Amino acid sequence: ETGVTQTPRHLVMGMTNKKSLKCEQHLGHNAMYWYKQSAKKPLELMFVYNFKEQTENNSVPSRFSPECPNSSHLFLHLHTLQPEDSALYLCASSQGRFGKANEKLFFGSGTQLSVL
């Protein structure tokens, strides 16, 4: 148990559906991340929030919309996805010191998303 919880664990959705992924951490961290993990590809950083402000948007299509209402919660809203968006979506958190790339990332178990 890493202290980062993601729900749901599995999600199947059609291309016209709207769904949301949820991430929650009670580690007292200030930075939260969304990563996309596709088979045989490096983890792709999607979004970074530091102290509830988005500090990174790694050229992610607008059909993915993040929301960070507070330091403990992070959402990823999904709409009109494509089959190629099927992947494991991982949430992570870290202490969130500005400009520090040496922080340990704590990952959730991920949401396995299948887009039909």
Added chain:
Amino acid sequence: AQSVTQLDSQVPVFEEAPVELRCNYSSSVSVYLFWYVQYPNQGLQLLLKYLSGSTLVESINGFEAEFNKSQTSFHLRKPSVHISDTAEYFCAGGRTKTSYDKVIFGPGTSLSVIP
């Protein structure tokens, strides 16, 4: 371009045999180096990291990695593997900039320990 390379996508090894998982990084990405492990149906967990100081770093479960600046490598080794070491291993690198930085991950190496 910044990159972290893991040359082996799959490494099968017999139980109690030694193993080395290779990682090379581009010089632009190297200031901090990490190895993360992902067990089946779980998220990634930090295995060990190099920040500064001694070039040889160890984890609590017998893995070690050596930072080699001249060869731009950070290979992961274990002298005797167990069945429980079967997992996906990710090498990652980061570099502090003036703006909030990000960690770059390699594509991963799948370690399969054969009984």
